[in-house]
Amino acid sequence: MNALVQLLTEHRLALWTIAAGSLCSVSCALLGCYLVLRRMSLLGDAISHAVLPGIVIAFLLQGRASLPAFIAAVVVGMLTAYGTESLTALGRVPEDTSMGLIYTSLFALGVFLLTNLARNVDLDPGCVLYGAIELVPLDRQEVWGLEIPRAVVSLGLTAVATLAFVLLLWKELKIISFDPALAQALALRAGLVHYLLMGMIAWVTVASFEAVGSILVIAMLIVPPATAQLLTDRLDRMLLWSVIVGILSSILGYILAARLDTTVAGMMAVVAGCQFTLAALVAPRHGLLGQFVARFLLSLRIVSEDLAAMLYRAEELARRSTSAPLTWARCARALGGGPAAWLSALALRRRGKMQFGPGFRLQLTDAGRESARSLVRAHRLWEAFLVEYFGLPLDHLHAPAERVEHYIGPQLQDRLAAALEHADTDPHGRVIPSAGETPSPPAP
Amino acid sequence: MNLVPSYNTLIVLAGTSLLGAGAGLAGCFAMLRRQALLGDALAHAGLPGLCLAFWLWGERSLPVLLLGALVSGIAGIMAIAAIGRFTRVKQDAAIGIVLSTFFGAGMVLSRMIQNRVSSGSRAGLDSYNLGKTAGMISTDVYLIGGIALVALIMIVALYKEFKLVSFDPAFARVQGWPATALDLLLTLLVAIMVVIGLPAVGVVLMAAMLILPAAAARFWTDRLGVMLVLSALIGAGIGGLGTLASAQFSLSPAGPVIVLVGTAAFTVSLLIAPRRGVVARVLAETAYHRRLDEQKVLAGLREAEGDEPLAVELPPWRFAATAGRGARRRRAALQRLMVQGFVRPILGGGFSLLPSGQQRADLVERGRKLWVALLLRYPELAHGYAELDAETIDDLLPAKIVAELEADMASAAPEWSP
Numbered sequence: 001m002n003a004l005v006q007l008l009t010e011h012r013l014a015l016w017t018i019a020a021g022s023l024c025s026v027s028c029a030l031l032g033c034y035l036v037l038r039r040m041s042l043l044g045d046a047i048s049h050a051v052l053p054g055i056v057i058a059f060l061l062q063g064r065a066s067l068p069a070f071i072a073a074v075v076v077g078m079l080t081a082y083g084t085e086s087l088t089a090l091g092r093v094p095e096d097t098s099m100g101l102i103y104t105s106l107f108a109l110g111v112f113l114l115t116n117l118a119r120n121v122d123l124d125p126g127c128v129l130y131g132a133i134e135l136v137p138l139d140r141q142e143v144w145g146l147e148i149p150r151a152v153v154s155l156g157l158t159a160v161a162t163l164a165f166v167l168l169l170w171k172e173l174k175i176i177s178f179d180p181a182l183a184q185a186l187a188l189r190a191g192l193v194h195y196l197l198m199g200m201i202a203w204v205t206v207a208s209f210e211a212v213g214s215i216l217v218i219a220m221l222i223v224p225p226a227t228a229q230l231l232t233d234r235l236d237r238m239l240l241w242s243v244i245v246g247i248l249s250s251i252l253g254y255i256l257a258a259r260l261d262t263t264v265a266g267m268m269a270v271v272a273g274c275q276f277t278l279a280a281l282v283a284p285r286h287g288l289l290g291q292f293v294a295r296f297l298l299s300l301r302i303v304s305e306d307l308a309a310m311l312y313r314a315e316e317l318a319r320r321s322t323s324a325p326l327t328w329a330r331c332a333r334a335l336g337g338g339p340a341a342w343l344s345a346l347a348l349r350r351r352g353k354m355q356f357g358p359g360f361r362l363q364l365t366d367a368g369r370e371s372a373r374s375l376v377r378a379h380r381l382w383e384a385f386l387v388e389y390f391g392l393p394l395d396h397l398h399a400p401a402e403r404v405e406h407y408i409g410p411q412l413q414d415r416l417a418a419a420l421e422h423a424d425t426d427p428h429g430r431v432i433p434s435a436g437e438t439p440s441p442p443a444p
Numbered sequence: 445m446n447l448v449p450s451y452n453t454l455i456v457l458a459g460t461s462l463l464g465a466g467a468g469l470a471g472c473f474a475m476l477r478r479q480a481l482l483g484d485a486l487a488h489a490g491l492p493g494l495c496l497a498f499w500l501w502g503e504r505s506l507p508v509l510l511l512g513a514l515v516s517g518i519a520g521i522m523a524i525a526a527i528g529r530f531t532r533v534k535q536d537a538a539i540g541i542v543l544s545t546f547f548g549a550g551m552v553l554s555r556m557i558q559n560r561v562s563s564g565s566r567a568g569l570d571s572y573n574l575g576k577t578a579g580m581i582s583t584d585v586y587l588i589g590g591i592a593l594v595a596l597i598m599i600v601a602l603y604k605e606f607k608l609v610s611f612d613p614a615f616a617r618v619q620g621w622p623a624t625a626l627d628l629l630l631t632l633l634v635a636i637m638v639v640i641g642l643p644a645v646g647v648v649l650m651a652a653m654l655i656l657p658a659a660a661a662r663f664w665t666d667r668l669g670v671m672l673v674l675s676a677l678i679g680a681g682i683g684g685l686g687t688l689a690s691a692q693f694s695l696s697p698a699g700p701v702i703v704l705v706g707t708a709a710f711t712v713s714l715l716i717a718p719r720r721g722v723v724a725r726v727l728a729e730t731a732y733h734r735r736l737d738e739q740k741v742l743a744g745l746r747e748a749e750g751d752e753p754l755a756v757e758l759p760p761w762r763f764a765a766t767a768g769r770g771a772r773r774r775r776a777a778l779q780r781l782m783v784q785g786f787v788r789p790i791l792g793g794g795f796s797l798l799p800s801g802q803q804r805a806d807l808v809e810r811g812r813k814l815w816v817a818l819l820l821r822y823p824e825l826a827h828g829y830a831e832l833d834a835e836t837i838d839d840l841l842p843a844k845i846v847a848e849l850e851a852d853m854a855s856a857a858p859e860w861s862p
Contacts, residue, residue, distance in 0.1 A: 036537045039537075041540040042539060049648075087714075090714075090722055091663070091714045091720075092720065096478055096480045097655055099480075100481055101656065101707070104652030104703060105704070108649055108700040111697075112700040129573070216544060219544030219545065222544065223541050260556060261555075262552045265548070266549065269551075272545065272548075280530070280533075288530055
């Protein structure tokens with residue numbers, strides 16, 4: 001216990017800094033999810049840039065970040081969203097152009113005021129633009145007898161407000177994010193919710209500018225939600241992941257920045273970007289690796305099904321005439337060779353559908369024969385169906401059936417058989433295996 | 445206060461004007477191809493490359509720094525394309541991710557450089573965030589001018605091709621043009637322009653420099669060629685005026701001043717441009733509504749008077765006096781018609797059409813019938829003529845179609861009487 005207390009006091013500055021960063025990322029990560037889902041990420045960017053003149057004017061009037069500063073900035077933020085819409089409607093300017101125009105202009109105004117009029121005020125341009133999270137622990141105030149940095153208090157309040165906002169408007173936000181038309185139909189006041197969201201984003205931006213600066217708020221708004229989007233398909237989990245990614249960015253960003261002696265805000269953005277890259281590569285379903293594995297497994301399944309069907313057909317032939325036994329070399333050549341053929345053979349054997357006989361001869365097991373029969377049945381049913389209903393010539397049947405056979409399950413097979421009035425043979429005169437027939441191994 | 449600019453100011457002035465002109469040229473294509481925000485991403489993504497180039501080269505050499513910025517800016521654009529291509533993340537989020545991550549990396553590098561490099565040569569890296577024109581020397585101006593010239597030559601030489609891929613890339617591809625290569629070339633043009641603008645207006649505001657002149661020029665014309673020339677001129681004007689203003693009133697950095705001058709130019713264009721400007725459009729809309737009101741009144745009077753065109757002794761028709769919705773607008777329309785000599789008041793109240801009014805009312809009626817016939821015959825064209833004016837239908841539709849419609853009306857007249 002004492003060791004813990006000692007540890008906490010030793011690293012108090014670092015912990016307060018990390019706490020400020022984490023609280024800021026929590027608010028941003030929650031609201032950012034809705035921006036990303038609604039494909040309005042750049043509106044977040046625009047608002048975060050545009051609140052700058054609001055902040056500066058409030059500082060000029062008040063001298064400190066305070067309630068008027070918040071209100072001014074929130075108003076400017078909502079004006080940005082409104083201005084973008086009305087400029088698009090009024091001036092028939094493309095939406096991206098009008099957004100770019102409004103926020104760069106407001107930002108230019110902010111920088112102009114900041115660098116020219118605010119010289120006498122206690123407001124450092126660098127702090128506003130790039131944040132000064134390192135200085136957060138130095139400016140403290142007393143809350144319930146505890147010395148807590150002022151920024152942590154305001155960021156904490158913001159985080160609580162954001163959480164309350166998300167929870168209270170959970171249903172509304174969800175519907176306007178996923179189905180704006182339904183929101184309209186339910187008379188949900190989508191416009192009101194939209195502007196409330198924009199107002200919250202402006203608030204969070206103002207609260208965060210001390211921590212990460214007004215430029216990098218966008219990193220915390222967009223990157224964690226985009227990362228979370230790659231990790232899950234559910235909204236609640238997306239919010240959760242987003243918050244986790246945001247907090248991780250603050251912690252790792254602080255540690256790395258301390259190691260390299262550089263800016264914490266910049267490092268937080270870089271860490272968030274790295275997490276996104278990682279997720280894009282290895283996320284289970286939506287990552288590149290995940291997609292690659294899924295595609296690889298699909299092609300492996302198809303090749304091994306083809307191999308089993310090939311063996312089944314060889315058995316059929318062997319029953320009618322004496323032909324040369326199917327050796328592995330011939331099979332592999334027919335499957336196109338290469339590692340895919342090998343892997344498919346190994347996969348079939350591992351599932352107990354095939355075994356290697358003497359002299360590398362491949363033999364289906366009973367289980368293997370059963371699944372191969374289903375595949376061949378699908379293939380021949382489809383060929384018969386194509387002739388019966390589309391009148392395709394005989395030499396046009398094999399290729400489509402070869403592709404589609406892997407996707408016709410037992411139920412569809414039965415429907416096809418019924419549609420063909422349970423024909424016995426396919427157009428080439430080969431027997432269509434029936435569904436319930438017990439397979440028999442070829443006579444040795 | 446010195447009103448005659450010094451040699452240094454002239455150098456800077458030439459540099460920012462050339463930059464504005466070049467950005468104006470490239471910006472037209474960026475805006476038309478909906479890539480306005482790509483310029484923003486490019487500018488932000490250039491920062492880490494700029495810092496790395498500074499670190500590796502060891503001193504402030506503009507061409508080397510800009511080359512570094514160009515390389516990392518293009519890497520950023522490729523990252524955006526790759527995110528859009530390979531993941532489910534949409535383009536807007538991809539732009540946000542690349543923009544913020546690259547900029548963060550740039551800040552990290554810049555701080556590390558400031559901590560390590562001796563103080564003498566580190567000056568200037570910070571200025572790339574907000575832009576600093578004061579440090580511009582004549583070789584920088586040659587570089588900017590040269591690149592702007594190359595851009596100009598490229599646009600003149602490939603004008604037709606660029607136009608095609610900007611407006612209809614699918615058609616360009618179908619026609620067998622190397623659409624992808626042209627696309628890349630245009631993107632490269634934008635990238636180079638953005639990068640050479642970094643020293644003057646800075647990372648954050650370069651996007652504005654790119655789109656402001658183009659967006660302002662767009663209000664004045666519908667032709668690409670004219671728009672390019674105008675945009676280049678506006679860009680040069682913005683750059684020059686912004687620099688002069690910031691030098692004259694010792695405002696620094698110059699970037700925001702230049703952008704604010706550009707915003708003013710844009711706002712003026714937005715308001716007063718002849719056809720697309722807000723004022724002109726509001727006026728046109730008012731005139732259109734007035735004409736509609738007049739047409740309604742004329743049609744009403746015509747109906748009331750029946751087929752006797754000059755019957756003065758008609759019972760007083762109290763059209764204008766009816767209360768209810770639109771009464772005031774109807775009265776105003778009636779007043780205008782009286783002033784124009786289409787309608788006259790009758791003793792004892794009411795109004796009557798004069799011969800010219802009768803003529804115009806017939807024209808309106810014919811137009812309305814033609815309009816109905818058009819909707820019946822070509823319903824698929826309806827949205828193209830949404831604001832069709834009953835009096836100008838003859839100007840809008842080809843004579844052949846009008847004849848066709850009239851034949852329709854003659855053959856089945858009773859159906860269309862309203």
